[in-house]
Structure formats: structure tokens, C-alpha cells
Amino acid sequence: MSSVPPAPPRPLSIAILLNSYKSRFLPAIQASYVRTISAVAPDAELSFFEPANKGEFPDPASFDLIVFGGANVDARRSHPWILKLHDFLRELVLRHPNKKVLGICWGHQTIARVFGGEIADMDVPEMGVTTIELTDAGRQFFPHATSSGVLSIQQHHRREVALPGKGFRQLAFENQVLINEKNSILTLQGHPEKDAQTARLRMHDSMRWYGFDALDEKSWAKLDAQIESEHEGQIIWQRILEWVDEPVLGSGMRMGRELKM
Template sequence: MRVLVVQNYDNTGLGQVGAALAEAGADLDLRRPYQGEALPEDAAQHDAMVVLGGGQNALADDDYPYFPALLELTRDFAGKDRAVLGICLGSQLVARAFGGENRIGAANEFGWCGVSLTPDAKVDPVLETLPENFPIFQWHDDTFALPENAVRLAGNDVAENQAFRIGRAVYGFQFHFEADQPMVRDWSAAFAPLIAARNPDWAGKLDGEMASNGPQADAAGLAIARAWVATI
């Protein structure tokens, strides 16, 4: 199993998705196109693709000129029935790839927030075992309208479209289910000035929020990661 991992920003990583891929014995091919590394021309050499998050928005082609090629690559993976996973920015790019409207600055969320599954999620192979409501880590300003052929799987009051599926195994998750408690703590240190500028009380709240929400969020996130890997 060879999995392409597209990293779009410094200090991002696979987190619980990486744990699930390691359990499955996956061979990872990490590309950092924002640092000038080339993307594959097509999906022929990979069984699946993960597109990670980042601080940029999904329409920032001028600053990230590889975005159009990434959109085409996403469509090629889908056309070859290869599994795709987009997380946060990755989900916004997957939505864009299939004609969804990106809505910049329309949905600000940070920290552990609740999401609710839709009825379609209860028969979805990746989400069917999850509770109807659970907390999960969020960090985004943007959202999107679903492509016409997408199945809506989760939402909340801030972002109606928190998770969706296209076809058999192309998934977009607005929330950071890959971010377990150690990753959130690492992000809170690595991005401390950025977080403090908009959430000045976060450092003081972190331990309490982690104790209240971390275990349930981690369990949900690992279940999602393992179930997605099983679609490959």
C-alpha cells in the first residue's frame, strides 16, 4: 500500500492518520509542494492520497501555484477509484476540485467543538461506528458549499459541512480528527503567538479543555483514521 501525503504548511503532520497507516504497513510518499517539491503527474503509482491542512485558503493560487495541479491530481485519484482524504484545507481543496464553492472567512472555529453526524453517516463505512455527537479539534476560518455529487456526513452550527464523501472513498473533513492531544499541545506551542493574537486565553484553557474533550476526541479521531485506511 503506497500512500501519497501532500503537506501544505510547516508543522503539520499526519497524527492519528499516520498511526493508522503505520498499523496497516503503508509506504508513505511525502511531498511538500509549498517548498517546491513536485507532485506526481497522476495517481498511477499510489493507492491513496492524503491532503493535509494549512494556514492558507483554498483559493490562494497566486501564492501557492501548485493548487490547480493538486486539484487535477485529486480528480485523477477519484477517477481511478483510489481513496482520497482531505483534512481542513485539504477538505476545502477537495470540495473545490469537484465544483464546490469555497467561502473564505465565513466560518471561524478554534479548539475542541462538537460536531453532529447526518443520517447518511450512519451507513457510511468510515463514520458508521461513531457516536451521533462528539467533540473534535477545529482550527479554520473558511468553509465551502458541497459539490453536487457529495454526500454530507457531518456538520455543526458554525460550518454546516464538516464532513462529506464523493463516490466510494473520497472524503473531506473540515475538522482535525488527526490532531490528538499530543499534536494539539505541539501546535499550541509552535503556533503560540498566532493563537494568542485571536484566542488570548487559550494557554490558560488548554489543560482544562484537553481533560474535558481530549479522550473522546482522540477515540473518535483514531476510529475515523482506521476506517478510512480500510477503504484503501
């Protein structure tokens, strides 16, 4: 009697929220996600949504992972589309408690805000590849960094999470990487989806952030070298996609009490 071969595993389905408002860089950002994720998961199915520009949101039931990506607005603002995104996040975690959620940069800050955390301006903004120090829990989460205790990741932000949301703990110091107690929400201040090609598109922000002169060749060259530095974006994505398959844990808190309404 012949046995029926097992069905091949279903490709991972990922919904990515592109939150930049009327940005000419959206096609480049989307392409960067495709390049980076496809390098580690060629079969992954990526779908993109634009809450800020089109009011689009995914059906959580149709995806394995929901990504709240970066944006070009202050995460402390309360524009109508931002409040709708907050509502979407609340409904997502209440109605789909086992769904995996990832926050990147603005998404990292926004998730912290919705869960009762605080966002603050930085003394010195971060741009280009930066090394962040992992906590003991972070070393366990990122086993490739057990010995080094650090991650190298593209950064582009002038605000930070000053206080994590309720039910979250640090995987990296200074709230650079956070995970909730249920193991269902992971957030990163840095940009694992960005390669140097994409990061370079926003180099002009340095003139506002650092006071660079447009003709200051030395400063521009130093920043360009930092953007071009080796980073671990693909390795981080590989770990994120492995995490998607990990079980969601029980929690001592009720989700409705964690959320900032």
C-alpha cells in the same frame, strides 16, 4: 498434493500531501500522521510529498489512498503551486476514477473548490477537540457512532466549506464531513491525524483568531484543556482505512462535468 498457502495481504500504501508552505512544523505534522495511522495499521506504508515547497506529487498508480492534507494558506488563493495541485486532482479523478482520495482540513476545502463548491470565513474559528453532529448517512458510515450520532475530532480552521462540491453529500452537518456519490472521495474539515501534542504547536493562532492576550492564563488553560480532550482520531482512521477497500460506485454524472475547470 500439498496446497500453496495464500499470499499475505499487501500492506496499504498511502500517499500524503503536506501542503503547508515553508512551515517549521512539517516534521511534527508528518510524525503525527505516522503515530496515528500506525496505531491502527502498523503495516501501512506512508509516503510524504510537499507540493507547496518542492513541487512533489505522487504517482497515483502506486498508492491505494491519496491524502490531501492541511495547509497554512487560504484555500481560496490561486498561487501557482495551488493551481498545480488543482490540476493534479483533476488528472487524478479523470485518469484514476477508482482511486480513493481523502481530504483533510485545507484538503477538504480545496477538493470542494475544485468540484465547484464555495469556501467562506467562519464567524468563530474552531480550535481544539470539537463534537460534530452526523447526518443519518454519517451514522451509517461511522457505525461506532450509530447511537451517539457524533464524532469528536481535533479542529484547527477559520474557514469552512459553505457549499459542497457537485456530487457530494453530507456525512456531518455544516459540511464537516463530505463524501461523493461514487464513494471514491471522502473529506473532513477536522484533523483525525492530529494528537494533542501536534495540535498544541499552533495554539498561538488563538491570539489572532480570538484576540487572546499572551498573559491571559485562564483563556490559555481553557484552550489547552480543549486540545487535550478525548477524541476519536484513531477510530476515524480505522474507518477511513476500511473505506479504502470498499468498492467505487457508478455515478450519474460524468467526472469532467463535475469538476470546476
